[in-house]
Amino acid sequence: MIRLTCEENLRNIWGGGPWKFGDQILRLSKWTPDFDPAVHRTSTVVVWVKFPKLGQQYWDYEILMSIARGLGNPVGVDKHTLNRDFGFFALVLVEIDPAKPIPGKILVEEGEGKSFFQEVEVDKLPKFCKSFAR
Template sequence: MDWKGKQPAGTATEGAARGNGKGSGAWTRPGPWVTQWPTAAEVERLSRCFPEVLVLPEEPIEAARLEWEGQAAVVRSFSHRVPAEWVAKDVAAQSKMKEVVAVPLAGGYLALRFRSTEDQDRALSEGPWVVAGQLLAMTPWVPDFEPGEEAVQTAMVWLRLPRLPPEYWSTSTTLHIAARAGQPVTVDGVTKQRQAMGFARVKVAVDTTKPLLPGVLIQGKTKVRWQPFVFENAPALCSRCGQMGHQAAACRFPATTSAEGGSASASASVEVNPGGGPA
């Protein structure tokens, strides 16, 4: 083999990013597909330039898929990242499981692998999950999962309904009100037994890609009253769009406005301290 003129390792990579400035060796900025994950528009452009689709042998992929399907969940935090081993330890301890393995993924996501489908189902249903003070969203792993801003869209949270009038405390009425904030799952024991009536407390699954509502108007017997929604352990909301997971300076979504032109979601009440005792 003729090695004459062979470039040192790394030269070809550097050359791809080096500019054409004569004699200056100037660098040009490499394309985004070299240094970071491309945007949807960039993927579309690249797909037009490189339209060939690679078809992989299915057998090894299907065998690997069986190790994940029905026995894994994907987790994300909405603010500070939480070490994977902390999440695995807390989920295993609170759900009384023998073993939970955490695998860090790209973009701050992590995967939890369970010993059985029953363990996976228990972890998904027993939230909300709050580890190191951070609210976590959890969803079942699906084939071709790819980390991204909308990859995990559902989070379990406890919703408080403060100063709820006593006649609204039946489970059916409470769940009906909570349905405006998310998908209601259950009421807590104190609420169900009416042992304390400072606030009703309902577990709801919220869509993290949509603004959290600050409350709802309810038609009463003598008046229309405003019922606030208080979300326990939720991170600070974007004051522009009302979503979790980012601040206004980094917001890419349209502002959510009220009829008066102000931000309708910015006033959503957020409870950062856990607790379900009487108000």
């Protein structure tokens, strides 16, 4: 538990993630008075999702976060993607429900009646997610 006494610190920590320690991601959640860690169970996981062969015109933070919403709750975009260091895929961190299947592709609507199917790849699932349906 982290107690902050300054609104600025809260904004820096809350908006500064995702936080990584080694190869593990630390998820933050706001405290509620009824929270009990002994009975709390999470029903979501955070995974890196690749969008292979996605045109670089879509490599904008807001656009990538919007595309990722088709899979779950987007958390952030990889810094290499934002810096356009690599051109083979865009990488977005997404919170997903492991009980639901991850589609192999999602429909991206550009507006003005234009749309396309974007491939989706998830490389590393948490060990307890071996039964993910695809």
